[in-house]
Amino acid sequence: METLLYLIITLIKIVLIVVPLLLCVAYLTYAERKIIGYMQVRIGPNRVNFSAIPGLRKIPGFGQPIADALKLMFKEIIIPTNSDRFLFVIAPMLVMAPALAAWAVIPFSEGGWVLADINAGLLYILAMTSMGVYGILIAGWASNSKYAFLSTMRSAAQIISYEIAMGFALVGVLMAAGSLNLSDIVAAQKGSFLHWYWLPLLPLLFIYFISGLAETNRAPFDLAEGESEIVAGFHVEYSGMLFAVFFMAEYANMILISTLSAVMFLGGWLSPFEGIELLLGENWFTALLIRASFLWLAIKISLFLFLFLWIRATFPRYRYDQVMRLGWKVFIPITLVWIVVLGVAILAKIPPWFA
Amino acid sequence: MIKITFYLFALILIFAASRVITVKNPVHAALFLVLAFFSSAAIWLLLQAEFLAIALILVYVGAVMVLFLFVLMMLDINVNSLREGFVRHFPIAAFVGAVILLEIILVIGAWHKLPTPEAATALAAVPNTQALGMVLYTEYVYPFEIAAAILLVAMIAAIALTMRPHTRAKYQKPEEQVSVRREDRIKIVKMPSETKD
Numbered sequence: 001m002e003t004l005l006y007l008i009i010t011l012i013k014i015v016l017i018v019v020p021l022l023l024c025v026a027y028l029t030y031a032e033r034k035i036i037g038y039m040q041v042r043i044g045p046n047r048v049n050f051s052a053i054p055g056l057r058k059i060p061g062f063g064q065p066i067a068d069a070l071k072l073m074f075k076e077i078i079i080p081t082n083s084d085r086f087l088f089v090i091a092p093m094l095v096m097a098p099a100l101a102a103w104a105v106i107p108f109s110e111g112g113w114v115l116a117d118i119n120a121g122l123l124y125i126l127a128m129t130s131m132g133v134y135g136i137l138i139a140g141w142a143s144n145s146k147y148a149f150l151s152t153m154r155s156a157a158q159i160i161s162y163e164i165a166m167g168f169a170l171v172g173v174l175m176a177a178g179s180l181n182l183s184d185i186v187a188a189q190k191g192s193f194l195h196w197y198w199l200p201l202l203p204l205l206f207i208y209f210i211s212g213l214a215e216t217n218r219a220p221f222d223l224a225e226g227e228s229e230i231v232a233g234f235h236v237e238y239s240g241m242l243f244a245v246f247f248m249a250e251y252a253n254m255i256l257i258s259t260l261s262a263v264m265f266l267g268g269w270l271s272p273f274e275g276i277e278l279l280l281g282e283n284w285f286t287a288l289l290i291r292a293s294f295l296w297l298a299i300k301i302s303l304f305l306f307l308f309l310w311i312r313a314t315f316p317r318y319r320y321d322q323v324m325r326l327g328w329k330v331f332i333p334i335t336l337v338w339i340v341v342l343g344v345a346i347l348a349k350i351p352p353w354f355a
Numbered sequence: 356m357i358k359i360t361f362y363l364f365a366l367i368l369i370f371a372a373s374r375v376i377t378v379k380n381p382v383h384a385a386l387f388l389v390l391a392f393f394s395s396a397a398i399w400l401l402l403q404a405e406f407l408a409i410a411l412i413l414v415y416v417g418a419v420m421v422l423f424l425f426v427l428m429m430l431d432i433n434v435n436s437l438r439e440g441f442v443r444h445f446p447i448a449a450f451v452g453a454v455i456l457l458e459i460i461l462v463i464g465a466w467h468k469l470p471t472p473e474a475a476t477a478l479a480a481v482p483n484t485q486a487l488g489m490v491l492y493t494e495y496v497y498p499f500e501i502a503a504a505i506l507l508v509a510m511i512a513a514i515a516l517t518m519r520p521h522t523r524a525k526y527q528k529p530e531e532q533v534s535v536r537r538e539d540r541i542k543i544v545k546m547p548s549e550t551k552d
Contacts, residue, residue, distance in 0.1 A: 003356050087386075119482040123409040130417025134389070137421065141382060141428045149428070156425055160418065180484060325529050 013115050017103050025251040026065035032309050034061070039313040075240035080143055083237070087142035092238070092245035095135030099252040102128040106259055107183040109269045109294040114183060121182040122170055125260065129166075129215065132253065133159045136224075136234050139246070143237035151233035154320065155217055155224030161327035162214040168335035169208040172201050173264045175342050176353065186268035191352060192275040196267035200345065200353045203338050205265040207331050209304070212257035214327065216250055218308060220315040221323055258304035262297060269297045361401055368394040381427050389420050406484040 030045065037044025045061035056062050079088055105121040107114040118124060133156050140152025174180055176197055177188040189196045198205050214221040217233075225233030235246045262268060273289040280286050318326070346354045371391040378384050392415045399408035481489075491499050 118405065120405045120409055120484050123406070123413065123484070127409045127412040127417060130413060130421075133417075133421050134424075137424055137428070138386070141424075153425070153429070156421060160421060163417070180482075321527055322529050 010115070017115060018100060021100070021103065021252065021255065022248070024255055025248050026069060028251045028255065028305065029068070029247075030061065030065045031305070032312070033064070035306070035309045036313045039310070069244070072244040073241055077240040077242050078237075080145065080237050083144045084142040087138050088237075089242065091135045091139035091142060092242050092249070093135070094138060095132055095249040096245050096252070098128045098131040098135075099249045099256060102256055105182055106263065107186060107268065108297060110292045112183070113294070117181065117183060120180050122174055122180040122185070125182075126167055126170060129253075129256075130163055132215075132249075135246075135249070139238070140234040143234075145237050147230045147232075148234050148236050151224045151226075151230050151236075154230075155234060158214055158217070158221065158224065158323060158327070161324060162211040162331070165207055165327060165331035165335055166211040166215065168332065168339065169201075169204040169211070170264070172204040172335070172339055172342055173197060175339065175346060176201060182263055182268075186263055186270065189267040190270060190274070193267065193272040195352055196265065196270070197353070198265045200342070200350075201265060201338075203334055205261065207335055208265070209257070209261055209307070211327075211331065212261065213308070213311065214323070216253040216257060218250075218254065219312040220318050223317060223320055223323065226317060254305060254308050255301065258301045258308065259297075261304050262300035266300045266303075267296075268300075269294055271296050357401055361398065364394045364397045364401070368398065382424065385420060385424050385427055388423075389416055392416050392420065404483060406487050 034044040043060070045064040048061055048063035048067045049059070050056040050063050079085055102125050104115045105118055105124050107117070136155050136159070137152055140148045140155075143149075173185060177185040179185060179188065213219075217224045223229075225235075230236075235243055238246060269292050271290050271292055273286075276289055277286040349355050368391055371387045371394060374387040375384050375391060378387060392411060396408040396411045396416075399405075399411065
């Protein structure tokens, strides 16, 4: 009975995480089209409105993600002849599942707002994100198409290469915080915004975020879907909802990378105004400002997501050998050097981070 | 509850492991091996060995098997030629299999005789990962460092043995390409405009 109750409560918690996440995914696509639209001096989607709901009537194109989702749901799923049917169908799920599973250990706010507060949280995240390659590999191989297969090879090589730099960046974080638990990592950054790890771990933050771009196959590392060379990448043969799952997984991974960057380098749910009560005196306003809450985390996540979109609108695509060079010859040496620097800093107990 | 979970994962593990050697397509076999790794990691999690479980997924599933699949998918393996010589190799294979089985039986038999390990339960207060780190960097620091050095040497040796720089191949040097300046590429030549005769 107790086990059953526990299972039901866990299930409800999972739904409470996954449903808002999928809504965010839907509206991230809207945000992407709007933001990139404005950056390119167009207005982006503006036709589909919620005209029945008074508050949302004024936002042009706000219903676009819903319309897109409905369209994709009703489209036919075409399975190519000579493809591996089972693997073809299961591949999108193998991309989506790790992107959602990693959310189990992410702390949303102070005081245990986390599904599974495990000690090896950071390792779990690494393990889960390394699983995402399988879906891409299987999708490319099972579709029995040359374009899809070429893209799979590119994307898999890229993901494996950047995972190493990403892992080393995480090693830096765990050295600084002295813990693998994500809640503890945030708690270790308490202080003002100068106490957050973005300052002592600045090179690692850059490397982590750029590797995140490469891991999610986003521009400028989107050679896995280079339209001019290999049509659309590993999902050329996919249509309808199977394609939509790949699409959603990409955006879910973007949100995941942004969240992890916020939690590990920008102090998660901590307020950036901590310590301001010493300047302005303690009153209701400063108390509100320094309150740690989920809102701060949401703002930090949005900041990183905006960077994702901004970078996509700004940079041209890398050439393949340049991508490999950046990963192996630039990022990995920098992370290795910075880990040594960090070790010295921790031994020397440099304040305010390692005192 | 733990028993049900254990038997579920054990069944999946046995099924996947047997499929690895019975399935025809090598890519499918590799994928079943991934499933086998995954279920054994789950069983380790049930034993509260979370570091080992996650390390198994991280190293074998996340890295080793991806490279395996990578190579397997690129090779066009002729399945028929692989199945030749089954009868010829059977005696050796049977002998090796029997020896491995004997070893497993000996290890499990000896394990039964051992008293229940108290150290493992005593350490349970400390997180698994931390406990492992403590032991690795104090008691076993020399074997650990030596193993790391051996791996590094093996890695360098493998690269040195397989890398044969092509003398005729053309390489791009991105660092030179990136650092190129305007003066390196274009020359502005001032010329008087020609007059019409």
